[in-house]
Amino acid sequence: MTPPLVVKVDRDVCVGNAMCVELAPHTFGLNDEGQAHVIGSDADPATLIHEAVANCPVGAITVERAE
Ligand code: F3S
Numbered sequence: 001m002t003p004p005l006v007v008k009v010d011r012d013v014c015v016g017n018a019m020c021v022e023l024a025p026h027t028f029g030l031n032d033e034g035q036a037h038v039i040g041s042d043a044d045p046a047t048l049i050h051e052a053v054a055n056c057p058v059g060a061i062t063v064e065r066a067e
Contacts, residue, residue, distance in 0.1 A: 003066040005049060009036045013060040020052040020061060028052065036060070 007027055009020075016034040020027075026043035028036045053061045 004042045005046060006064050006066050007038050007041060007049060008062045009038060010060045010062070011035050011037075013058050014056075015058055015060075017057050019055045019057070023052040023055060024048040 009028070014035045016030065016036070018030060018034075018036070020036050021030055024044040026040050027038060027049055029039040031037050049063055053063055
């Protein structure tokens with residue numbers, strides 16, 4: 001079985017662009033400060049999660065496969 005994706009948002013870097021929430025709404029949400037946080041792991045197709053990574057203007061999202 002393919003190990004799950006581990007998604008992280010660096011809040012020191014996130015500027016609240018929210019593109020990630022648009023692209024993968026089951027994975028990312030915005031907190032009260034308007035910054036992204038991870039609300040679900042492997043909750044959206046991997047392609048959408050990778051698109052969110054690619055479209056974050058400040059590169060705040062990292063994703064890797066769990067060991
Ligand atoms: Fe933040 Fe990037 Fe999403 S700036 S809100 S992690 S698109």
